[in-house]
Amino acid sequence: MREKVWKWMExxxxxxxxxxxxxxxxxxxQGQEEGVQKLVRDRLIEMGLEVDYWVxxxxxxxxxxxxxxxxKDFSKSPNVVGKWEGTGGGKSLVLNGHIDVVxxxxxxxxxxxxxxxxxxxxxxxxxGVTDMKGGNLSLLLALQCLKDLGVSxxxxxxxxxxxxxxxxxxxxxxAILRGxxxxxxxxxxxxxxxxxxxxxGSMWFRVNVVGRAxxxxxxxxxxxxxxxxxxxxxKIQQLEHVRNSRVTSPLYKNTPIPLPINIGTINGGSWxxxxxDEVTIEGRIGVGPEESLEEVKVEFERVLAEIDDEWLNDxxxxxxxxxxxxxxxxxxxxxxLMGILQNRFKEVTRKEPVIEASPWGxxxxxxxxxxxxxxxxxxxxxxxxxxxxxxxxxxxxxFEAAQIxxxxxxxxxxxxxx
Amino acid sequence: MREKVWKWMExxxxxxxxxxxxxxxxxxxQGQEEGVQKLVRDRLIEMGLEVDYWVxxxxxxxxxxxxxxxxKDFSKSPNVVGKWEGTGGGKSLVLNGHIDVVxxxxxxxxxxxxxxxxxxxxxxxxxGVTDMKGGNLSLLLALQCLKDLGVSxxxxxxxxxxxxxxxxxxxxxxAILRGxxxxxxxxxxxxxxxxxxxxxGSMWFRVNVVGRAxxxxxxxxxxxxxxxxxxxxxKIQQLEHVRNSRVTSPLYKNTPIPLPINIGTINGGSWxxxxxDEVTIEGRIGVGPEESLEEVKVEFERVLAEIDDEWLNDxxxxxxxxxxxxxxxxxxxxxxLMGILQNRFKEVTRKEPVIEASPWGxxxxxxxxxxxxxxxxxxxxxxxxxxxxxxxxxxxxxFEAAQIxxxxxxxxxxxxxx
Numbered sequence: 001m002r003e004k005v006w007k008w009m010e011x012x013x014x015x016x017x018x019x020x021x022x023x024x025x026x027x028x029x030q031g032q033e034e035g036v037q038k039l040v041r042d043r044l045i046e047m048g049l050e051v052d053y054w055v056x057x058x059x060x061x062x063x064x065x066x067x068x069x070x071x072k073d074f075s076k077s078p079n080v081v082g083k084w085e086g087t088g089g090g091k092s093l094v095l096n097g098h099i100d101v102v103x104x105x106x107x108x109x110x111x112x113x114x115x116x117x118x119x120x121x122x123x124x125x126x127x128g129v130t131d132m133k134g135g136n137l138s139l140l141l142a143l144q145c146l147k148d149l150g151v152s153x154x155x156x157x158x159x160x161x162x163x164x165x166x167x168x169x170x171x172x173x174x175a176i177l178r179g180x181x182x183x184x185x186x187x188x189x190x191x192x193x194x195x196x197x198x199x200x201g202s203m204w205f206r207v208n209v210v211g212r213a214x215x216x217x218x219x220x221x222x223x224x225x226x227x228x229x230x231x232x233x234x235k236i237q238q239l240e241h242v243r244n245s246r247v248t249s250p251l252y253k254n255t256p257i258p259l260p261i262n263i264g265t266i267n268g269g270s271w272x273x274x275x276x277d278e279v280t281i282e283g284r285i286g287v288g289p290e291e292s293l294e295e296v297k298v299e300f301e302r303v304l305a306e307i308d309d310e311w312l313n314d315x316x317x318x319x320x321x322x323x324x325x326x327x328x329x330x331x332x333x334x335x336x337l338m339g340i341l342q343n344r345f346k347e348v349t350r351k352e353p354v355i356e357a358s359p360w361g362x363x364x365x366x367x368x369x370x371x372x373x374x375x376x377x378x379x380x381x382x383x384x385x386x387x388x389x390x391x392x393x394x395x396x397x398x399f400e401a402a403q404i405x406x407x408x409x410x411x412x413x414x415x416x417x418x
Numbered sequence: 419m420r421e422k423v424w425k426w427m428e429x430x431x432x433x434x435x436x437x438x439x440x441x442x443x444x445x446x447x448q449g450q451e452e453g454v455q456k457l458v459r460d461r462l463i464e465m466g467l468e469v470d471y472w473v474x475x476x477x478x479x480x481x482x483x484x485x486x487x488x489x490k491d492f493s494k495s496p497n498v499v500g501k502w503e504g505t506g507g508g509k510s511l512v513l514n515g516h517i518d519v520v521x522x523x524x525x526x527x528x529x530x531x532x533x534x535x536x537x538x539x540x541x542x543x544x545x546g547v548t549d550m551k552g553g554n555l556s557l558l559l560a561l562q563c564l565k566d567l568g569v570s571x572x573x574x575x576x577x578x579x580x581x582x583x584x585x586x587x588x589x590x591x592x593a594i595l596r597g598x599x600x601x602x603x604x605x606x607x608x609x610x611x612x613x614x615x616x617x618x619g620s621m622w623f624r625v626n627v628v629g630r631a632x633x634x635x636x637x638x639x640x641x642x643x644x645x646x647x648x649x650x651x652x653k654i655q656q657l658e659h660v661r662n663s664r665v666t667s668p669l670y671k672n673t674p675i676p677l678p679i680n681i682g683t684i685n686g687g688s689w690x691x692x693x694x695d696e697v698t699i700e701g702r703i704g705v706g707p708e709e710s711l712e713e714v715k716v717e718f719e720r721v722l723a724e725i726d727d728e729w730l731n732d733x734x735x736x737x738x739x740x741x742x743x744x745x746x747x748x749x750x751x752x753x754x755l756m757g758i759l760q761n762r763f764k765e766v767t768r769k770e771p772v773i774e775a776s777p778w779g780x781x782x783x784x785x786x787x788x789x790x791x792x793x794x795x796x797x798x799x800x801x802x803x804x805x806x807x808x809x810x811x812x813x814x815x816x817f818e819a820a821q822i823x824x825x826x827x828x829x830x831x832x833x834x835x836x
Binding site for chain 2: 200202204205206215216217218219220224226227229230233234237256257260262263264265266267268269270271272273274275276279281282283284286323359360
């Protein structure tokens, strides 16, 4: 069977590369996903899938507690789901990939146009090619291969081409609320083919510390918010230590700080010779696979309230949770899909898979926690080039991933006729 | 004699108040001092003083090591010095007052126009009325009173109406370089009639700390500049402690921190979920009356270089001295002018004078260190309303100060015919 799949990949290689170029060339930063989604929709229709193509705008979606986006109007940003209905009695699978890409950034740092999709030394270059249009292509190839080889599946396969992953996951949330869930999910985010059965969630916090202004020459008449924020930074460091001392999962054995708390910005004071009466810090707290966002918020706020300082007792910190959030996600490492994936990985690559926890969130958190669809993240792109100028993907890796995915879908969904 | 002076003040009160209103109404923020300086010039000419009215622009001035200004063009900002030449054989005196005012700030916080000069309950309101046009008026009244009473003086009196005190003292520097110095000086900055024989100098510093950026989810791959700046803040706190433990002058006995180091601003990082690769702090360091700016800079830089941290050893702090600076100034508390001033103060006010060190710099630092003219700061305004909305001065205090100054000039410069 592996050989049939491999042969199919070889035969369809040129066309597939050309299709990926088209996906990259379309671009799809936030608000401009329509063109590329039409390409995907048409591809799914050609394959014979039942296609749901819609602009998310219903009230349940917009008012959902995990709705997290910088906008409420998605009229130029349709979601696409293609469904391959199984013959019945099998396990269903979501194949989830986001179609939105982050902005290209400083053009001077790109050697060629960010949307060129040009190929050099076996690599295709372009914004979004690794994060994660290359991964999406490997899913599409797997489906097409199974179709072309005349395979029938017992379980349903749902291919998600979703918007908004880069800004909070509203596209996957919309797909879940529309019922496009399954028994498990595969998400080919760029992991360099590492297997991530659990993904760290995260939230952003903002802590505002007030002091009392005074002239710098009589600074003892004021209260320095910079001195006070140092207490906050120290307390956050202690909290990070405590939180990580509770992490025992072997998935984190190579990770120095499994659940980091990053203080990313600090800004305060307005004049060198005035006592600063306000400082604000902003940061990101990692949320463990077994944790809820809510309990992490409560712990953070409780610990910061414990700072032993008279001034802060009378002038409590203002804590906000703002901006993006990603739910953590996890699948049991003993889950059947984990076993199938590892076996097929070894068969195709002839290597032992690396199994770790991801240090960042994916739409797998929403699929797991809201969609009741435990998710595994594994994909052919490379994290280190995602979001950077000259983003690229090794083309061979896409086909390697596509082969693995073909065989995994076959096994999990109960394939036949091969 | 006191009675003659007092009677003169009563007689000339209304006209004097009206003149102060004109000084306030003219305004004189940086770059707009010409109108008010013409008023002062004409007043000095009327009194019969020899007037030097000039725009500072010579090379010696512009290139002087203590030239500190945000501009080099003073064409709309003349300096004025009026000289009352003595009959000879007496000690000379500089009467120094700056004519520039700080901007009015948020107009909504002013109950009336900042340049109204309106009077209510014995107080005149307006930007600059306490800092320090009211003080300047008391000097002018003292001179006019002595003239009107037919006094002759042995020593010269030089009245300075200078620009740029609020931004580094370039006006007084120009007057000094033009030779307008004397055996001692009086500066009626707003001290609420406290006597400040020494004034704290100050400088502004900027310290830049670099880290290494990384994603917040893998923050251990980066180096947080916020963590590193905490070491710097702590070291600066230690330095402040060491510096103040050396201060023994009784003038500071009521001052919790004689020479404060104020960290006024902190800014760094650009994204909540990125490790911050740069943080900058800015602050003000107080310079003791006996210290030079240079030795304080050297100590600050030396101590910060001692921070024991491997990363900072490899990535040294960038330290800049920027913006404004004020030289410290001091006169011996046993100086003859101190004795005269205290006696006349007691005589006029029937109170014991309060003698302290000022927590901020004045042009007295330049007069002392560059002009070899030891200076005493005492004036009728109130520090707490300087630079604030609804700045005011108690009008009676101006005349009380004018009386004291009249008698002090008479004593110091060797008055006769009264």
